[in-house]
Amino acid sequence: MNLRINSFEQYQHDYRKSISNPALFWDEIASEFQWKKKWTNTLNWNFEEPKIEWFKDGKLNITENLLDRHLEKNGNKIAFHWEANNPGKKSKSITYQELYQEVCKLSNGLKSLGVQKGDRICIYMPMIIESVVAILACARIGAVHSIIFAGFSSNALADRINDAQAKIILTSDGLNRADKKVDLKEMVDSALESCSSVEHVIVFDCIHSQPNMLKDRDIDYHELIKNQSAHCEAEEMDAEDMLFILYTSGSTGKPKGVVHTCAGYMVYVAYSFQNVFQYEENDIFWCTADIGWITGHSYTVYGPLLSGATSVLFEGVPTYPDAGRFWQIIDKFKVTQFYTAPTAIRSLMTFDERLIEKQDLSSLKLIGSVGEPINEEAWNWFFQKIGKSNCPLIDTWWQTETGGVMLSGLGGLSPMKPTYAGLPLPGINPTLLDAEGNEITSPNTEGYLCIKTPWPSMIRTTFGDHERCKLTYFSHFKGYYFTGDGAKRDENGMYRIIGRVDDVINVSGHRFGTAEIEDAINKNKYATESAVVGYPHAIKGQGIYAYVVVNTEMEDESKIIRSIIESVNQHIGKIAKPDKIQIVKGLPKTRSGKIMRRILRKIAEGESTNFGDTSTLLDPSLLDDIIEGAK
Ligand code: PRX
Numbered sequence: 001m002n003l004r005i006n007s008f009e010q011y012q013h014d015y016r017k018s019i020s021n022p023a024l025f026w027d028e029i030a031s032e033f034q035w036k037k038k039w040t041n042t043l044n045w046n047f048e049e050p051k052i053e054w055f056k057d058g059k060l061n062i063t064e065n066l067l068d069r070h071l072e073k074n075g076n077k078i079a080f081h082w083e084a085n086n087p088g089k090k091s092k093s094i095t096y097q098e099l100y101q102e103v104c105k106l107s108n109g110l111k112s113l114g115v116q117k118g119d120r121i122c123i124y125m126p127m128i129i130e131s132v133v134a135i136l137a138c139a140r141i142g143a144v145h146s147i148i149f150a151g152f153s154s155n156a157l158a159d160r161i162n163d164a165q166a167k168i169i170l171t172s173d174g175l176n177r178a179d180k181k182v183d184l185k186e187m188v189d190s191a192l193e194s195c196s197s198v199e200h201v202i203v204f205d206c207i208h209s210q211p212n213m214l215k216d217r218d219i220d221y222h223e224l225i226k227n228q229s230a231h232c233e234a235e236e237m238d239a240e241d242m243l244f245i246l247y248t249s250g251s252t253g254k255p256k257g258v259v260h261t262c263a264g265y266m267v268y269v270a271y272s273f274q275n276v277f278q279y280e281e282n283d284i285f286w287c288t289a290d291i292g293w294i295t296g297h298s299y300t301v302y303g304p305l306l307s308g309a310t311s312v313l314f315e316g317v318p319t320y321p322d323a324g325r326f327w328q329i330i331d332k333f334k335v336t337q338f339y340t341a342p343t344a345i346r347s348l349m350t351f352d353e354r355l356i357e358k359q360d361l362s363s364l365k366l367i368g369s370v371g372e373p374i375n376e377e378a379w380n381w382f383f384q385k386i387g388k389s390n391c392p393l394i395d396t397w398w399q400t401e402t403g404g405v406m407l408s409g410l411g412g413l414s415p416m417k418p419t420y421a422g423l424p425l426p427g428i429n430p431t432l433l434d435a436e437g438n439e440i441t442s443p444n445t446e447g448y449l450c451i452k453t454p455w456p457s458m459i460r461t462t463f464g465d466h467e468r469c470k471l472t473y474f475s476h477f478k479g480y481y482f483t484g485d486g487a488k489r490d491e492n493g494m495y496r497i498i499g500r501v502d503d504v505i506n507v508s509g510h511r512f513g514t515a516e517i518e519d520a521i522n523k524n525k526y527a528t529e530s531a532v533v534g535y536p537h538a539i540k541g542q543g544i545y546a547y548v549v550v551n552t553e554m555e556d557e558s559k560i561i562r563s564i565i566e567s568v569n570q571h572i573g574k575i576a577k578p579d580k581i582q583i584v585k586g587l588p589k590t591r592s593g594k595i596m597r598r599i600l601r602k603i604a605e606g607e608s609t610n611f612g613d614t615s616t617l618l619d620p621s622l623l624d625d626i627i628e629g630a631k
Contacts, residue, residue, distance in 0.1 A: 001032045001069075001508075003274045006414045007009035011426070019424040019453075024053070024528030026456060030164070032266050034069050035060045036236050045454045047481065049466075050474045053240055054264035054456045061265045062243060063140040066305035067100040068234070075100075078310045079335050081284075082129050085176035085316035087325070091332075094129050096308070099136075102129075103226075106137035106511070109224040113168065113200050117235050120164040120245065122159060123291075124148045125182060126175035128317045130204050130221065131291050132301055134170045139243060141237035143168075145244040146257065149292025150175055150184060153573040156255075157217065158191035160247050163257055164463060165197040170221075172206035179319035194451035218472055225390040230560030239263035245271065245463045246294055246401040249513040250472055250484075251503045258400050265403050266306060272404040272425055273303030276394060277366060278411040283336040284363070286312035288326070288344065291484035293510075294400040298457075299339060303404075318344050323353030334363035336388070337411075337433055339396075342374040343508040346539045349381045351370035366594055368394040368410040372541040373497055379418040384477030397421035397497050399483060400511075403457025403601045406430070407495050420496045431452045432489060437477045440489075446498060448485040450480035453528030503597070505534035505542045514597075517544060521578075526550045527567075531595045532578070532585050535604035543579035547626065550583055567610055580604070581630050590616045599623070603630050 005011050018025040023042035024325055030039070039058030056338065065317040070077070075097035084090045094102070115121065121143045124216050125131040136407065138145040146164045148157055161169065170191075174183045185203055189212070192198055203211065204221040206400055213220070230284040237243075243265055260293060273279060285304050289295035304311045312333050318326050367387045374382075374395055383393045393416060407421040407429045424430050432440040432447030440447040451458075458481065462469040476482040486498040500506065503514045514532040521530040530548040537543035561581045568576050588596045606628045614620060 001270070003029060003032060005275050005280065005426075006411060007066060007588070011410055011413060011418070012392045014426045019429055022346075026267065028210070030058075030263070033060070033267065034065050037237060043454065047454075047474050047479050050470060051459060053453045053461055054454075055239040055267075058239035058263055059236050060239065060263055060266070061140065061237050062262055062302070062306075063136050064102065064234045065266060066302065067103060067136070068097060068307045070096045071100060071225075074308050076306065078312055079271060079305060080129055080313045081130065081313060082315045083316070083329055083332070085178070085193060085320065087321065087328070092129065094376070099133070101230035103136040105225040105229050106133055106226040107140040107232040108228035108279065109202075110137055110143065110168065111141055111232075112224075112228070113219075115141060115143050116169060118144065118242070119168070120144045120146055120166040121148050121168045121170060122148055122161050122164065122166040122424070124150055124169060124171045124188060125204065125291075126150055126172055126184075126206060127290060127313060128172070128204075128206060130172075132313070135301055137293065139531065140232060140234050142241065143236055144242045144244055144246070144380065145308075147292050147297070148247070148248065149290060149294070149575075150182070151573050151575045153570055154187040154190040155571045156573055157187060158194050159403060160255065160257075161195045161198060163247070164245055166195075167197060167199050169201045170204075171201060172204040173209045174207040176207060176315060178317050181207050183208070183211075185209075185211065190212075205376065214245055219312060222495060237262045239462070244297065246400055248294075248503060249511050249516055251513055251514040253513065253519040254547045255513075255516065256468060256472070258459050259459065259461045259463050260403050260457065261460050264458070266302070268404045268427070268455060268457035269298045269303045270306035273299060273409050274307055275425065276396060276408050277337045277339070277368065278404050278413070279307055279309060279337070281308075283309060283365070284312065284335070285309050285337045285339075286330070286335045287316070287339040288318075288341070289339075289370070294403070297532055298404055313381050318348060322355060323348055323351035326362060327356050327359040330361055330364065331359040331586055332601050336363055337366045337368065339368035339370065340365055341371040342369055342378050343372065345369070345374070345378045345538055349378065361386060361388065364388075364391050366394065367391050368396055368411075369455055370396045370398070372456045372506045373499060374419065376418045379512055383418075384561040391581065392416060395419075395421045397495070401459040402455070403459070405452070406455075407497075415492070415494070417490075417494055420490070420494045422494050424495075427455045430495065431480070433477050433480065443491040444488055446486055446488045447485045448477065448501060449485045449495070449497070450477055451483065452480060502620055505532075505544065507537075507542050507544055508540045509573055512544070512572075516572065517546065517568060517576055517578070520568045520576070521546055521548060521564055524564050524567040526552055526554075526563060528585060531597060531600055533597055533601045533604050535601070537579065540579075545580045545600075546578040546581050547584045547587060549586060581625070584622075584626050586619065586622045588622055588626070589618050591618050600626075603627055
């Protein structure tokens, strides 16, 4: 299945075709896949409800497209090279044939536990091959996977399990991260104290910690699969059946379950993978994203496998045992496409360059960035030091909700411009709106980034709450999908993302709602109320700044701060740890009680005057205190 565009002229031609006749365009691409029954209608949609249906009545199973169809010609091809956290541990490789067998065994194991099509299964696992097996086993039998990043705490896990009403949890005893071991089973046990939907926990032995196993509920992964057949018929799925739920943060406190469906996701993820990365048959692809995020779903797992690619799966972190780990892995596996996040680049830039020079990076053909805006300095460093100034650098803009890359150069074919994500992919119809909802036509003018028409892998709903989906994405500007990002477009149509325009902050490429962090802080015994804002951070892109009003006169502020950090760890996870916590007497509010975040953002950025209009402030004297405390 070759879906690749080969020249910029072809891109322009295909782009025009995709916009003037999307149904015809996607019909041809979808025909390249293996269907159990062909669709009757390519696209039905309206953005009012919203209702989006692609490939109506089509029947398929995505795992037949990413496993079975490769077996005859490419069964012995490596699907993944797995690299352990610890470089002293032997790496492992798995072929498509072996992956197929492992997936079928686990599929049969899940069926033996009574799992049926449509049941939800939470996956809370490390970056190991068995996590990929777990994902695909769900898809094979039509269970809906909901992967929860293994850095989330037990409370965050419980919230997501309960929202999805998951029947099964797939986890491991623990995981290896740098020089530490993290206990995952303990997190699951504690989460399950408040989750009644879960019938079984399947535990993979990753760190040999011999966790407590609860009789009748907990099952050892190997025990479950050991006598299962290595063949399992793939469930017939409707094109619009749910493939997975992935929770992500928004403006309100509660994370929402973004729903993606089988056919549209499959078609767009494979198409975008092959084009953005200009994938060729013998490439070795490496996307460093954890499977717990959308990038891991689409470009660590689904996109490469649908294309029959060989990828690297890395258990560890970029700086262990030293900051040369990424470069060493590129050299070891002769990686051709390397896709990572600006936060990793900014962090690795600060280390001795000899760590790079020690390794041979000449296998690289393309490098890519995702997750947050990449600043010019990081762009140039990545391009020059890693890409040696002769690899195209693609800056890919997209979201959990979009399923796949939306704005990006097609590696090597399209123009590149530092800090610009670039042009839309074929099938993607973006626009910029002003505050009144008028389309901005003049170049270099900032606006709200919206999408005018549907694309196959777009969000269908938010699990269990369709109204929320409508309100969040389709109500700000009638008739448009609203991304939540601000952007501008140059005279050549290339887009530059400015950042979020809502109360979402992007910390090291991880997305948090400020309300979600405030909720966690407010649960602390000392906290009366809080306001969280983002501020520019040299490595993380944005840091978390929390202003907290406390109910005690305690002398030792550091004790309160430690306790607040502990609350955030407990309710969300260490990944959301505030970088700065400032205890304040009160929060600046309007007379109607609304917190003036605009001012708090400015103070967090180091501003001490120039707050614009402060006439609506209820108690202006608070500001001096806050400014003083921020110093
Ligand atoms: O603000 C944008 C930023 O990340 C948000 C989406 O986050 P998430 O759903 O976690 O998905 C991240 C990985 C696809 C967007 O609304 N973002 C993502 N990619 C870029 C970006 N900002 C600037 N440039 C990018 N390339």
